[in-house]
Amino acid sequence: MSFRQLQVFATVARLGTVSAAAVELSLSQSATSQALSDLERHLGIALFERLGRRLHLNDLGRRLLPRAEELLDGVAGFVAEATEPEGRLQGVLSVSASATVGTYLLPALAGRFSEAHPAADLRLRLRNTFEVITDVLRLEADLGLIEGECREPSLASEPWCEDRMVVVAAPSHALARRGRLDEAALAEADWILRETGSGTRGVFEQAMRARGAPPRVRMELGQHEAIKQAVRAGLGLGCLSRLSVAGELERGELIALETPLRLRRTFSLVWHPQRYRSPLWQAFKVFLMAARRSDRPAGEP
Numbered sequence: 001m002s003f004r005q006l007q008v009f010a011t012v013a014r015l016g017t018v019s020a021a022a023v024e025l026s027l028s029q030s031a032t033s034q035a036l037s038d039l040e041r042h043l044g045i046a047l048f049e050r051l052g053r054r055l056h057l058n059d060l061g062r063r064l065l066p067r068a069e070e071l072l073d074g075v076a077g078f079v080a081e082a083t084e085p086e087g088r089l090q091g092v093l094s095v096s097a098s099a100t101v102g103t104y105l106l107p108a109l110a111g112r113f114s115e116a117h118p119a120a121d122l123r124l125r126l127r128n129t130f131e132v133i134t135d136v137l138r139l140e141a142d143l144g145l146i147e148g149e150c151r152e153p154s155l156a157s158e159p160w161c162e163d164r165m166v167v168v169a170a171p172s173h174a175l176a177r178r179g180r181l182d183e184a185a186l187a188e189a190d191w192i193l194r195e196t197g198s199g200t201r202g203v204f205e206q207a208m209r210a211r212g213a214p215p216r217v218r219m220e221l222g223q224h225e226a227i228k229q230a231v232r233a234g235l236g237l238g239c240l241s242r243l244s245v246a247g248e249l250e251r252g253e254l255i256a257l258e259t260p261l262r263l264r265r266t267f268s269l270v271w272h273p274q275r276y277r278s279p280l281w282q283a284f285k286v287f288l289m290a291a292r293r294s295d296r297p298a299g300e301p
């Protein structure tokens with residue numbers, strides 16, 4: 001069994017086709033296909049289900065992929081230590097983050113970490129919470145940062161920091177003059193919300209259900225900025241992290257409304273427990289936890 005065969009196996013598992021893996025690995029398609037066939041023949045088992053032109057890991061392939069990733073990372077670590085005798089952190093770390101974390105917290109933190117470790121390559125991907133969990137499950141991300149708690153039993157998670165959400169309206173909106181909304185007003189209002197699968201949307205809907213006031217959704221938008229623009233135009237109320245509307249509230253472009261809703265949540269780190277956690281992974285996690293303690297990134301009082 002060769003390093004190349006394991007590399008092809010892991011890359012095909014991530015990308016889903018031999019042709020895409022060949023491009024990423026700078027191999028011919030025939031050489032990539034041959035390496036995968038040789039691996040399966042050497043093991044005496046099939047690792048993929050072939051559906052049309054796409055390859056999907058079977059149950060055994062899913063169990064073996066974390067071990068293959070661990071072996072590949074181990075080789076990469078061996079090479080790194082050989083080429084960096086002073087022990088500098090280096091390598092690639094793939095991080096998927098949900099919208100609020102990835103937009104308002106992670107860029108500045110990643111910048112500080114990269115300045116301290118210039119040989120480290122952080123690759124950030126902005127997703128919603130459901131997609132982040134999917135990335136980690138499929139081993140497409142080394143680490144995920146999500147809004148809320150992780151309820152996927154096959155993943156490991158740890159609370160990172162607290163966030164406070166707020167209901168906002170345009171100053172000209174009829175409900176803005178009330179200052180505080182009761183359950184009846186919450187149920188009657190038109191809402192501009194994130195898409196299903198978003199952590200922000202999930203926390204808001206759970207809070208509304210707890211008060212017996214299911215929201216009347218007028219519009220679903222996939223970006224915070226789009227929601228803020230729609231709310232500013234008077235199309236409805238929004239519920240977003242205070243992080244994302246701090247500027248608008250300070251400038252008076254939006255008004256924060258008091259409600260009986262419980263709108264606090266936890267940002268969490270998630271990872272696959274069977275995936276190899278490199279020194280770079282461990283250093284970045286320690287850095288994030290230290291930043292939580294010293295910076296209070298979610299702006300809690």
